[in-house]
Amino acid sequence: MKILITGNLGYVGPCVTRQLRVRYPEATLIGVDVGYFAHCLTRAPRLPEVLLDAQHFVDIRRFPASLLTGIDVVVHLAAVSNDPMGKAYEDATFNINYHASVELARQARAAGVRSFVFASSCSVYGFAEDGARTERSAVNPLTAYAKSKVFTEQALSELTTDAFRVSCLRFATACGMSDRLRLDLVLNDFVASAVSGGRITVLSDGTPWRPLINVKDMARAIEWAVERDTQSGGNFLVVNAGSDEWNYQVHELAAAVAQQVPGTVVSINHQAPPDKRSYRVDFSLFRALAPLHQPRVDLHETIQELRQGLAAMRFNNSDFRNSTYMRLRVLADLQSRGFLSEALEWMEKKVDDAVPQYPRLEATAHAI
Numbered sequence: 106m107k108i109l110i111t112g113n114l115g116y117v118g119p120c121v122t123r124q125l126r127v128r129y130p131e132a133t134l135i136g137v138d139v140g141y142f143a144h145c146l147t148r149a150p151r152l153p154e155v156l157l158d159a160q161h162f163v164d165i166r167r168f169p170a171s172l173l174t175g176i177d178v179v180v181h182l183a184a185v186s187n188d189p190m191g192k193a194y195e196d197a198t199f200n201i202n203y204h205a206s207v208e209l210a211r212q213a214r215a216a217g218v219r220s221f222v223f224a225s226s227c228s229v230y231g232f233a234e235d236g237a238r239t240e241r242s243a244v245n246p247l248t249a250y251a252k253s254k255v256f257t258e259q260a261l262s263e264l265t266t267d268a269f270r271v272s273c274l275r276f277a278t279a280c281g282m283s284d285r286l287r288l289d290l291v292l293n294d295f296v297a298s299a300v301s302g303g304r305i306t307v308l309s310d311g312t313p314w315r316p317l318i319n320v321k322d323m324a325r326a327i328e329w330a331v332e333r334d335t336q337s338g339g340n341f342l343v344v345n346a347g348s349d350e351w352n353y354q355v356h357e358l359a360a361a362v363a364q365q366v367p368g369t370v371v372s373i374n375h376q377a378p379p380d381k382r383s384y385r386v387d388f389s390l391f392r393a394l395a396p397l398h399q400p401r402v403d404l405h406e407t408i409q410e411l412r413q414g415l416a417a418m419r420f421n422n423s424d425f426r427n428s429t430y431m432r433l434r435v436l437a438d439l440q441s442r443g444f445l446s447e448a449l450e451w452m453e454k455k456v457d458d459a460v461p462q463y464p465r466l467e468a469t470a471h472a473i
């Protein structure tokens with residue numbers, strides 16, 4: 106078995122790599138990523154990618170078909186991965202998340218790949234408060250990010266054949282620890298706020314619905330999709346990946362964090378205009394198709410895991426929204442330094458002007 110994982114150097118990728126390595130100790134696992142966040146490691150005891158057989162630094166907009174030779178399965182995570190980035194880099198979002206993703210699938214099919222697993226998102230439902238959305242419900246993508254996922258799903262449905270199986274997993278919002286932690290995800294933000302400043306500020310009125318999934322459970326769902334046969338879902342499958350118990354309103358998430366981090370004050374903006382993004386999701390199809398790969402980690406455990414992870418990082422930065430834990434901040438910073446273009450292409454000739462300054466090492470008898 107040879108599995109190629111795109112976008113493996115992000116938040117979800119290290120958990121997927123680990124899950125697939127444990128499940129398939131003998132498989133060839135290959136990572137492909139442009140590396141925007143490769144340097145944003147958080148408390149990893151070693152580089153997560155040592156579990157891979159190869160890592161390629163490639164922009165999927167220029168994907169060399171040769172990398173697909175002999176590949177059985179593609180797990181496609183690479184994307185501009187949230188609404189704020191999609192707003193700031195709209196063209197790049199459509200080019201990477203939609204056009205390049207579809208072209209990658211086309212190349213994969215031509216190369217004889219038999220299974221393509223696509224990380225889609227429940228954000229395709231946009232605003233959906235009148236009952237939980239199933240896969241048969243109308244989509245209502247409100248942002249460039251959500252639209253890019255809908256367009257890609259549609260194009261993938263047309264590429265599917267008996268020999269090229271496609272699984273689109275519409276993931277709930279991720280949470281939990283990773284070797285490349287993000288704090289621009291709602292629960293992660295709340296725990297980081299509570300731990301660092303003793304206060305959670307909910308910017309909305311707290312009523313929006315937001316289904317969540319622990320990042321390790323995302324990896325478990327991907328393992329299932331890699332293995333699934335056509336009897337569970339047919340050649341082309343769109344499935345909501347998460348669990349009904351994890352449909353929370355934002356104020357419930359804040360209250361759960363405050364309960365586990367003593368002394369936390371929650372402030373809710375009751376005057377805020379209604380949040381346009383709010384959706385409840387029905388995960389019964391996933392439950393029926395993947396009974397052995399259901400989410401296992403609950404909210405309490407996830408908050409605990411984040412607290413412990415942040416403590417181990419000695420995290421105390423209450424200004425973390427201006428830090429490298431925020432994906433948009435990292436892209437904006439790389440761009441302002443001239444390393445990345447507006448189109449999110451590496452400026453290849455650009456190197457740091459400044460010579461790195463290291464502390465002077467004094468030679469001493471006991472230095473070694």
Ligand SMILES: NC(=O)c1ccc[n+]([C@@H]2O[C@H](COP(=O)([O-])OP(=O)(O)OC[C@H]3O[C@@H](n4cnc5c(N)ncnc54)[C@H](O)[C@@H]3O)[C@@H](O)[C@H]2O)c1
Binds near residue numbers: 116118142
């Ligand atoms: N995190 C969530 O809450 C969530 C929820 C639903 C779906 N998803 C989807 O899961 C996937 C992974 O999410 P994540 O949280 O790990 O995001 P992330 O931003 O941490 O990682 C995305 C990775 O894709 C890579 N990438 C971006 N553009 C690329 C390009 N042109 N070529 C090659 N690599 C490129 C980035 O360098 C990064 O390593 C994404 O497709 C995302 O849309 C995530």
